[in-house]
Amino acid sequence: MQKQPIFHVREEAHLLPFLLEKYPGKGRNKVKSLLTRGQVMVGNRVVTRHDHLLAAGDKVTILQTGSVQGREAMAGVKIIYEDESLLVINKPPRLLSIATDEEKERTAYRILNEYVQERNPRARLFIVHRLDRDTSGLMMFAKSEAVKNQLQDHWKDVILERSYVALVEGAVEEKQSTIKTWLKESSTKTMYVSQPGDGVVAITHYQVIERTSEYSLLAVQLETGRKNQIRVHMQSIGHSVVGDKRYGSRKNPIARLGLHAQILAFKHPITGETLRFETKIPNQFQRVLHENKHS
The missing domain is CATH 3.30.2350.10 (Pseudouridine synthase)
Known part of the structure; x- marks a missing residue:
């Protein structure tokens, strides 16, 4: 295996200028693409931000495109x-x-x-x-x-925020609400809403981000983490997640399930530091709303 280049940081610097200095003949765009493709590690962490601040003593490793990080194997x-x-x-x-x-x-x-x-x-x-x-x-x-x-x-104490975005069928009328039911699993492994006291309690909070006559985009927060919880809860209020045939969906304009785990915040189990990560709402979700609004 080809040896991975390792650079040692001698004084505080931002990551992109540091890399440009180490690769003077490579060109700015090629160096930036190392970051974009997740090939740059600072210490034991993959860093993609151009303005990441390096401290004296940091170790910067460049992962080869032949490594699993850069291959199609990452899928x-x-x-x-x-x-x-x-x-x-x-x-x-x-x-x-x-x-x-x-x-x-x-x-x-x-x-x-x-x-x-x-x-x-x-x-x-x-x-x-x-x-x-x-x-x-x-x-x-x-x-x-x-x-x-x-x-x-210590899941309940460690997890500070776990939020999803859901693209669901129909115009959800209540701007925000909480769904609390008991859930059970059928013999076919499908979850369903059962009678109070029968099964496990499931609590889901949601807020409408945007809606049209045919679709609604929701911010959904889990208070409990039951199997298929969001999917069965959305079906229970008559607004199945798009593409979710198993739980009553009749439309699939995005050729996938309209559910994305957008935010995860937690206390680091070793350092106690609070870490919060947020991803973009998938483009297909927003495109469906936009197209529906203008059709």
Whole structure:
């Protein structure tokens, strides 16, 4: 394997000017593309911001395009944050979080396990929580079993914010509301609203961001994290998530499920620092609203 270039920072500097100095013959756009493609690591973290401030003593590593970070093997997975304890990614739709009986190869877990093992063959990843195959967005992995257990055992205290955006069918009338029901799982693995006291309590808060006569874009916050919670709750109020045939959707203008994990904020299990990550609302969600508004 080709050796990865490593640069040691001697004095405070912004990342892009630092890299331009190290690659004088490369050209500004080519150097910027190293950042865009997630090929630049500062310490143990992939950094994409041009204005990231480097401190004296920092180590900057350039990942080769031949590495898993730059290959199609990443399958659209984008690393948002990385340190010695954690990985936070932006998962694309149609990618499983972890293997099932039907699919064992192409999963976010497998892709990222290869990524960490490419740098350290002894490294292991541990799944902390999951996203449905067709849901995109922010997802966290632990780099040790101890960190995984700490996160899972204290999930309610550690997680400060977990918000989704949902594109749903119809014009949701109430600007904001809370859905609280009991949920159960059927023999076909489909969740449904059950009688009070039967099953598990599920609480979902939502707020309308934008709506047209045919679709609504919602900001959705989970108070509990039950299987398919948002999907079954949206169906229960008559506004199924678009593309969600399993839970009553009749329209699929975006050729995917209209659900994206947009915000994840938590207390770092080791440092106690508050970390908050926010991704953009998928372009397809906003395009549907725009086109519907002007049709």
